[in-house]
Amino acid sequence: MAGTTRHITIQKHQKFPQLERCTKCCNRFHCPFCISSIFKPSRVDKVKLHLKRHCNKAVVHGDFIIHRCGLGCRASLHYHCMYCPTTILRRSDFKNHLQVCKHNPKSESATKALARTNTPVTSPTVIETPSVINTAESVPSMPYTPPNTSTDNTSLTITDTPSTSTAAGKSRVWPVIKKRCPSCNILINKNNLPKHMERKHADQSALDISETFQLTSQCIDETNGIYAVLKVVKGHGIPLHVQYQNLGENNRALCESNECQMNIDIAQRSGITSYQCMHISAASFCKSLVEHVSLEEDVITEMVRGKWFSEKKKKECLALQQLANSSYVPLSVHTTIGISSAKKFISVFEPNVSSYSRLGRVMVVYNTIIDSWLCPCTKLRRSCLHKYVAKWHLFQTQRELFRTEGSLDQPHSEEEDITDNHDVYPPKGLGLKYMVNYILKNKKIPAVLPEDMQVPSPHTDYPQNLCPNETVCQDCPGDVLLSDPMLITQNAKILTNWCIIKDVATYYKQCPQCGMFYRYQEWKDRLHNFNDHIILDIPLCLTLRNLLQVHTSVSRAVEFLQLMTGVEFPPPDTMLDAYLQFEALTDHEYKYSCPTCGDHPPVVLMGVHKQTASPLSANDIEKPPENFKGEVSLEEFWESLSKEMTCRGFVANGKHNPFAVPASYHFWAPWIGKNTCNSDTVLNTEFEKVHTSSEILKRTVTEDRLREELFKQKDEVIRSLCTECDVDSTGSRSDLLLRLCSELKSKQTCDKIYSKIWSSAGSCKTHQSKGTRKVTHLSI
Numbered sequence: 001m002a003g004t005t006r007h008i009t010i011q012k013h014q015k016f017p018q019l020e021r022c023t024k025c026c027n028r029f030h031c032p033f034c035i036s037s038i039f040k041p042s043r044v045d046k047v048k049l050h051l052k053r054h055c056n057k058a059v060v061h062g063d064f065i066i067h068r069c070g071l072g073c074r075a076s077l078h079y080h081c082m083y084c085p086t087t088i089l090r091r092s093d094f095k096n097h098l099q100v101c102k103h104n105p106k107s108e109s110a111t112k113a114l115a116r117t118n119t120p121v122t123s124p125t126v127i128e129t130p131s132v133i134n135t136a137e138s139v140p141s142m143p144y145t146p147p148n149t150s151t152d153n154t155s156l157t158i159t160d161t162p163s164t165s166t167a168a169g170k171s172r173v174w175p176v177i178k179k180r181c182p183s184c185n186i187l188i189n190k191n192n193l194p195k196h197m198e199r200k201h202a203d204q205s206a207l208d209i210s211e212t213f214q215l216t217s218q219c220i221d222e223t224n225g226i227y228a229v230l231k232v233v234k235g236h237g238i239p240l241h242v243q244y245q246n247l248g249e250n251n252r253a254l255c256e257s258n259e260c261q262m263n264i265d266i267a268q269r270s271g272i273t274s275y276q277c278m279h280i281s282a283a284s285f286c287k288s289l290v291e292h293v294s295l296e297e298d299v300i301t302e303m304v305r306g307k308w309f310s311e312k313k314k315k316e317c318l319a320l321q322q323l324a325n326s327s328y329v330p331l332s333v334h335t336t337i338g339i340s341s342a343k344k345f346i347s348v349f350e351p352n353v354s355s356y357s358r359l360g361r362v363m364v365v366y367n368t369i370i371d372s373w374l375c376p377c378t379k380l381r382r383s384c385l386h387k388y389v390a391k392w393h394l395f396q397t398q399r400e401l402f403r404t405e406g407s408l409d410q411p412h413s414e415e416e417d418i419t420d421n422h423d424v425y426p427p428k429g430l431g432l433k434y435m436v437n438y439i440l441k442n443k444k445i446p447a448v449l450p451e452d453m454q455v456p457s458p459h460t461d462y463p464q465n466l467c468p469n470e471t472v473c474q475d476c477p478g479d480v481l482l483s484d485p486m487l488i489t490q491n492a493k494i495l496t497n498w499c500i501i502k503d504v505a506t507y508y509k510q511c512p513q514c515g516m517f518y519r520y521q522e523w524k525d526r527l528h529n530f531n532d533h534i535i536l537d538i539p540l541c542l543t544l545r546n547l548l549q550v551h552t553s554v555s556r557a558v559e560f561l562q563l564m565t566g567v568e569f570p571p572p573d574t575m576l577d578a579y580l581q582f583e584a585l586t587d588h589e590y591k592y593s594c595p596t597c598g599d600h601p602p603v604v605l606m607g608v609h610k611q612t613a614s615p616l617s618a619n620d621i622e623k624p625p626e627n628f629k630g631e632v633s634l635e636e637f638w639e640s641l642s643k644e645m646t647c648r649g650f651v652a653n654g655k656h657n658p659f660a661v662p663a664s665y666h667f668w669a670p671w672i673g674k675n676t677c678n679s680d681t682v683l684n685t686e687f688e689k690v691h692t693s694s695e696i697l698k699r700t701v702t703e704d705r706l707r708e709e710l711f712k713q714k715d716e717v718i719r720s721l722c723t724e725c726d727v728d729s730t731g732s733r734s735d736l737l738l739r740l741c742s743e744l745k746s747k748q749t750c751d752k753i754y755s756k757i758w759s760s761a762g763s764c765k766t767h768q769s770k771g772t773r774k775v776t777h778l779s780i
Contacts, residue, residue: 007080009033009067015058016051016067019044034070059091061098215282217242219289220333220347225252226359227283228290228335228347238374239337239345241359244283255279256358288337292330295321295389299396307424307483307510308395308402313388320385324349329360332393342369344398346390350377364390368401371487425488425508426532426650427517433658435517436647438474443521444587445528449538453526456497456539462527466492466506466520466535473511482509482518494527494535497543500567506532528585530578531649534570541582544575554579577648584645590673599675624666630688632669635680637661703744709757710740721756725749 011017019029028041031050039050059066059079068077069087078087079094083101088094177190183201217229225245231237240256253276255261260277267275276284297318304314324331333347344366350357356376364386365374373391378384395402427435473480485507494501506529509518521529528536547557555572562569569575593599643659651657661667669682710718718736722729727739743749 006082007069008071009069009080010082011065011067012063015055015065019047031070033067035072038070057091059094059098066094215278216337217279217282217286217288218335218337219283219286220335220361221329222289223328226347226361227286228333228337228345228363229279229282229286230337231257231279238363238365239335240279241347241361241363242279242283243359244280246284253280254359261358290333290335292333293393293397295331295392295396300392303392303395307512307515308391309388309424313385316385317388317392320349320351320389323351327351332389334393334397343367344390344394344401346393348386348389350386362386366390366394366401425486425517428656429658431515431517432647432650434475435519436643436650436659438516438518439521440585440642440646442474443523443585445523445538445582445585447587447589449542453538454542456543458496458498460496460526460537462494462501462504462537463525464504466504466527466529468507468509468518468520469522470509470518473514473516475516476511476513480511480513482511485509488519488532492533492535494537495540495569496537497540497561497564499565500569504535506535508532523585528578528582529649530581534574534578536578536582541579544579545583577645580645581649584642590671591675593675599673622662622664624664628666630683630685631681632667632684633680634669634672634677634682637667637669638671640667703750706744706750706754706757707741710753711737713757717756721753724756725752 006012008017017032019032022028022030022041025036026041029044029047030036030041031039031047031054033051033054042050054067055065057068061082064082066079066082069080070077073080074087074089076089078089079091080087081094081097081101083098086097086101088097178187179190179193180187181193181196181201183197188196215230217227219225219227220241225243227242227244228239229242231240242256243252243254245252253264255264255277257277257279260279263277264275264280267273300314300317303309304311321331327349329349331349335345335347337345346364346366347361348364350360350362353360354377356362362376366372367374373383373387375384375386375390377386426432467485471482473482486509488506488508490503490505492504492506494504506520508520510516511518519529519532523538526538528538528541530536544554544557547560548554553572554576558569558572558575570578640659640661644657644661647657647659665684665686668684668686672682710721713721715733718733718740719729721727721740722736725740725743727736727743729736740749740753744753
């Protein structure tokens, strides 16, 4: 390229040329790569900002930086090749073109031709000879004459794309060669024609069902003519049900496929009564019959004792079996026509005809590799009666699928009940309370941790299988062995200061006698299990604690972790719940003592944090009992809060938390160290500030004073006041205040506004975790 003149968008050893103020059309700065219609002349700082965007889209090729050209050479922004006169729109295509054109022996001559182009030509030029640019090699341009009309069904057409102009008046184009389809006579790209013929005009005779070629099928109900037929010829498809009866007067031919049934209906309305889809045709040649298995009640009773599912599900399965026997149809049939041996296909009886059971049966699929169940009547991660019947069938015929053999890597057939049906794990009601109390009592984290746990380390190896250490039940008398580890999920994550460890498996155990659940909760492994899906390492919990103590919110802490690690963390609310659970399980030691006043300061002031003020007003809080004297048990209140924080790892989004502590006057207490207070009972006198509506009305307040207080309220309070007082609530804050002030002359409106402002001022404050609470005092 030495001694030649390059295009202005091709820069060497610099990102863009030096900017100079325009002296021809204006007194501003122009973009050297764009015309004025694309980027208007502006100040130098805006031009530099615009050039940075050019740099983001530029292509670096050796010592050269090639920017996108907007000088009007083509209708769209494009790149100029430094070896030939070609211009290309896409960046990826331009990079490939440079690699090919760089090693082209004709690049030198193309470079010399490009050297004669001093400035880009913006005026349109006449295309003399269109040429085809091949990415493999340069083909000389040759004239093209449109073909005459012939009798050939496949015609050829070339459509020229916008050309690339040069100073010599010649241009290179990319012709679009199209051919006409011989079947449907549409014009289509030549390269797309083979795929079009394969998709739209494939030889249907090759797919015709005959005795020599047919879809695999099996008869599962010979009395009613129900067959299981593969849905597709190639690929892994789920078998579908087909009904084919050609004996006697009841001739029926039905297919579960919506497309096939639609074609059958159209054929019958057109008078073609003999039409059959490929699935029904396969059933007509079927010679395979599935051996029926009668499911035994003793087997399902054994499954109930083994906690595979509940007694209620057992009754439903037996009722469905009785209904199937009365209808003279098999309850469940295991068909073996599936292509994959890892999948088990069970056809289950369904008495109600619906969109997923047109023929009174549904196909349940069990994948033995990933241990998942699939039924068309419900979502992937939900259990249903058909899945329970299929489990009953496989438990009786192939019990080896349900054995773990002491290995954590073996499939567990009960996983569907754990992950899909939340009635088993996590527990609910009394079982959840027992589990939370056990964790708070036996899984406490010491206040002073070993030094190696307090320092984050990127080289720590964490286990991939998290299984509870308990082997015997801790509540039952004697040594009652727990069940084998049962899988909760294989997609748990361990969050650290450096990265996120994925694909971690978590397990739980259950006592067969009392039904107590045990999960992994071992702080000695430097891990804190929040909800069996999100696990925090101990150094990360300590990092969140330290950030909170320097007044950094959890949301900013999560943002900091994401920027540092480059991976996405859970939402800040989830991280906050996980951290609060860690603090609730930590056995804190509060040994506060003032160096001046000792353990008994004259005045104790609680730290006030306006950011944690509750939006509840005094009227929204439950009133205390009549015999309440203000005495609240400090230990009992904070123990209840600890149970609430711990239980958040077992309930979704805080719903149905049996340990929830609502805001109230008679059960709300601050935390005071044991060495400071005389007893666990403290006084809560906030309820004395509560006034009845009659007392509020008796209060006298001037209109000016009420107007001053009104101007101090927040926008949402003012807007709600307008709504309550039947005042227009649209407009700006000033408009709303003017409307309310004009309504203050009405006694009824004045009482409403005063009552609302007073109740908002009497709102209570929310609590904070004991790990981040501050208590200070003043000496008098």
